[in-house]
Amino acid sequence: MTILVTGATGRIGSAVVDHLAQAGASVRALTRSPGKAQFPVGVEAVAGDPADIDAMRAALTGIDTLFLLVANVPDELTQAITALSLAREAGVRGIVYLSVYRGGDYVDAPHFIGKHAVERMIAVMNLPATVLRPAYFMQNDFAQKEPLLGAGIFGVPLGSKGVSMVDIRDIAEAAAIELLRRERAAGPLPPETYDLVGPDALTGPALAGIWSEALGREVRYGGDDLDMLESRLRSFAPDWLAYDLKVMMRRYQEDGAVASEAEVERVAGLLGHRPRSYRDFAGEVARGWRGA
Numbered sequence: 001m002t003i004l005v006t007g008a009t010g011r012i013g014s015a016v017v018d019h020l021a022q023a024g025a026s027v028r029a030l031t032r033s034p035g036k037a038q039f040p041v042g043v044e045a046v047a048g049d050p051a052d053i054d055a056m057r058a059a060l061t062g063i064d065t066l067f068l069l070v071a072n073v074p075d076e077l078t079q080a081i082t083a084l085s086l087a088r089e090a091g092v093r094g095i096v097y098l099s100v101y102r103g104g105d106y107v108d109a110p111h112f113i114g115k116h117a118v119e120r121m122i123a124v125m126n127l128p129a130t131v132l133r134p135a136y137f138m139q140n141d142f143a144q145k146e147p148l149l150g151a152g153i154f155g156v157p158l159g160s161k162g163v164s165m166v167d168i169r170d171i172a173e174a175a176a177i178e179l180l181r182r183e184r185a186a187g188p189l190p191p192e193t194y195d196l197v198g199p200d201a202l203t204g205p206a207l208a209g210i211w212s213e214a215l216g217r218e219v220r221y222g223g224d225d226l227d228m229l230e231s232r233l234r235s236f237a238p239d240w241l242a243y244d245l246k247v248m249m250r251r252y253q254e255d256g257a258v259a260s261e262a263e264v265e266r267v268a269g270l271l272g273h274r275p276r277s278y279r280d281f282a283g284e285v286a287r288g289w290r291g292a
Helices: 011-022 053-060 076-090 110-124 138-149 168-184 204-215 226-234 239-255 261-271 278-291
Strands: 002-005 026-031 044-047 065-068 094-098 129-134 192-196
Touching: 002 011, 011 026, 011 168, 026 053, 044 053, 053 076, 065 076, 065 168, 076 094, 076 110, 094 110, 094 168, 110 129, 110 239, 129 168, 138 204, 138 278, 168 192, 168 261, 192 261, 204 278, 226 239
Parallel strands: 002 026, 002 065, 026 044, 065 094, 094 129, 129 192
Antiparallel strands: none
């Protein structure tokens, strides 16, 4: 009985691998460079990615449970649909798919609506899958280190509606719990869906305030300029990705992505604890920056 983890060297995938290895599961980790990857002892590293059909077929051989994480790439939808079809052909009896919170609502954000289309396949084909829908990752804000410590600016144009940001450690823990539940079951389990959200509705100005407390200095919110965001992103990311993220931020500004208390409590029930707060995350990160 073996679990295949895709995206195994990324922030979420590597944490999922660690959780599974600590639980004593048999793990196969899919990576483009198995020779360079550093996994816990006993984890089998195999070469490939979801875009490589032959590699995916080989990696799925003998697999009972699949963790499917597809990166935000132009052919993300094709990769995910193909991977699920190959898993079905291989007889995989348990799947955990990483989707996105409010994917069906943000129809103009490509990586949101693409994930929603994958969910549609899972539902129509009645695949034995848990769909995890994480909100915006707290750890995305690692990229704010320079403006926070330099000019004292929080530069993510999140707006004033509120977003229930989630810690990727909670995402990885939830994924491992569901993978192990499906792996250890006597047979395929019914479909399940969880919205993975944090406990607070966070706005741009509120986040600046949290960082002011964490860093012990004044931090200002950088404002809602989306054209500036796109220009900044295009300096290091492909044009299509910069625009995709701009659209996502526009929807956050216009509609927000605030979780209900029932959604938060459901995550807590899955994890066995309340999801981590952004204030705790920022405090931890600030201590690390001071000690660096």
